[in-house]
Amino acid sequence: DAGVTQSPTHLIKTRGQHVTLRCSPISGHKSVSWYQQVLGQGPQFIFQYYEKEERGRGNFPDRFSARQFPNYSSELNVNALLLGDSALYLCASSLAQGAGANYGYTFGSGTRLTVV
Amino acid sequence: SQKIEQNSEALNIQEGKTATLTCNYTNYSPAYLQWYRQDPGRGPVFLLLIRENEKEKRKERLKVTFDTTLKQSLFHITASQPADSATYLCALINTNAGKSTFGDGTTLTVKP
Numbered sequence: 285d286a287g288v289t290q291s292p293t294h295l296i297k298t299r300g301q302h303v304t305l306r307c308s309p310i311s312g313h314k315s316v317s318w319y320q321q322v323l324g325q326g327p328q329f330i331f332q333y334y335e336k337e338e339r340g341r342g343n344f345p346d347r348f349s350a351r352q353f354p355n356y357s358s359e360l361n362v363n364a365l366l367l368g369d370s371a372l373y374l375c376a377s378s379l380a381q382g383a384g385a386n387y388g389y390t391f392g393s394g395t396r397l398t399v400v
Numbered sequence: 401s402q403k404i405e406q407n408s409e410a411l412n413i414q415e416g417k418t419a420t421l422t423c424n425y426t427n428y429s430p431a432y433l434q435w436y437r438q439d440p441g442r443g444p445v446f447l448l449l450i451r452e453n454e455k456e457k458r459k460e461r462l463k464v465t466f467d468t469t470l471k472q473s474l475f476h477i478t479a480s481q482p483a484d485s486a487t488y489l490c491a492l493i494n495t496n497a498g499k500s501t502f503g504d505g506t507t508l509t510v511k512p
Contacts, residue, residue, distance in 0.1 A: 288443075317500070319502075324504070325504045325505075326404075326489050326491075326502035326503050326504045326505050327444065327489070327502045328502070329499055329500050329501065329502075332499070332500075340499045341499075342499065374443050374444075376443075384493065384500075385432040385434075385449070385493040386432070386449070387446075387449075388434055388436075388446030388447075388449055389434075389444075389446060389500075390446065391436075391443030391444050391445070392443050393441070393442055393443050394442075394443050
């Protein structure tokens with residue numbers, strides 16, 4: 285069974301552009317969470333989606349948005365990119381909103397975004 | 401908001417010894433505490449979780465304790481091996497708000 289898959293694996297964008305990152309959860313997992321991880325720091329929570337609805341949001345500006353599709357895959361969009369948005373973006377899935385708390389989250393390998 | 405602090409300094413130990421990592425938190429709200437392992441260039445991998453009403457949890461060579469009075473969790477790896485070398489992350493999960501807070505991790509190096 286495939287794990288959490290993220291695409292692309294690496295991306296280089298110019299300041300001011302927008303970017304779309306994609307995530308496919310483990311089959312049967314209905315909850316997807318997004319995180320930003322800067323080198324040397326822990327993952328910072330951005331969003332959690334469950335059943336196509338936003339269930340949690342971290343302290344990120346409105347330039348960050350996301351959505352979840354009927355097949356439970358998800359996209360993270362970032363507009364007006366800044367140099368400081370350069371980071372590893374991680375997606376994590378779980379069976380349900382609370383399941384991640386009970387059984388842990390399964391993370392993908394992430395998308396490395398570089399803004400120049 | 402919740403804040404988590406982990407040992408900022410890297411931990412270097414000899415193979416066979418017990419590694420002990422510390423996670424301190426503030427502004428506790430109903431949550432679970434989880435530990436993850438992260439290798440360079442990879443996503444975190446879930447190891448163990450402990451609930452607020454549990455004092456201790458074990459899984460093979462791993463042990464986690466949770467002291468809600470001290471607001472601290474300790475993570476132990478017994479009989480450590482070089483393959484245990486990685487960064488270990490502590491996370492508080494707030495199921496009510498759908499949020500999670502991760503620490504910055506402690507890098508463990510086990511020398512043969």
